[in-house]
Amino acid sequence: MSREEKKQELAARAAWMYYVAGVTQQEIARALGLSRQVAQRLVSSAREMGMVSVKIDHPVTHCLHLAREIQDKFGLTLCRVVPSANLDEDAIQQMLAVEGAAVMSQYINDEQPQVFGIGSGKTLRSMIDALPWVERPQHQCVSMIGAIARDDSGTRYDVPLKMAEKMQGKYFFIPAPLYADTPEDKAMWIQHQVYQRVTLRALQADVAFVGIGEVQPGCPLHAEGFITDTQVAALNARGVVGEMLGHFFNQQGERVLGETDELLTSVLLESRTQRQIIGFAGSERKYPAIRAALQGGWVSGLVTDEDTALRLLQE
The missing domain is CATH 1.10.10.10 (Winged helix-like DNA-binding domain superfamily/Winged helix DNA-binding domain)
Structure with a gap:
């Protein structure tokens, strides 16, 4: 150089x-x-x-090289890496928001009608905040998780509406809570015709944008009251380190089933996915979950940070 x-x-x-x-x-x-x-x-x-x-028109070449190596090592179709050396978590999240919005924009700018499956979480929400306003009414945004919170309000993790507003497209939501109260309650929710039509639309989405969550005390699912102290401890005892849409997996990327699965109403995910699912996550705190998601083949694309990429390649 x-x-x-x-x-x-x-x-x-x-x-x-x-x-x-x-x-x-x-x-x-x-x-x-x-x-x-x-x-x-x-x-x-x-x-x-x-x-x-x-935006910043000149990428950091080191990050481009890291992205190519991550893509090759884990068989991804897309990878982006933002600079993060010696930065704190808040700064990394801001980096991810800008780069994630740029990745989303590549799909949104397509003139052909697109269906976007949208997950949940703070990282996705910040990316959608960073999206520019465009006129793409032909596109559709479909939620991949239940839109109803524990207290019966609309959950603030339901971010597809905000994305649909940014491009003036249609929005489809799952009329159910993330976790039903009982297995019988779940059966009632998922038998509803609207639920079945919306989840089928999400399963057939052209691309899905999802967050990768850590599972530990204080994680979003725990802090928001979706899983209890006892459940977090039990999941960790069984090796669970990460989740996507409420689907738990261990450090090898293997799905770990438990009592919450009898209540979960999210759109189905599967490992070694053939679907186009792009995961967005970074920082040291989320590293075990990101690594596990890649090991299990839960995503086909990844937007992450430099330090995370280096650790993934060094192992």
């Missing part, structure tokens, strides 16, 4: 940190091992070289 290319690499990395993650120039200098003056010049030069507009 030439001296000029190295300068562009550093400028691109600094631009990601400054414009996307909101990191100060002093923090950029500390993270990259540079003086504050050099960090300031890098940010300015990134803007002058035309890298910075509403």
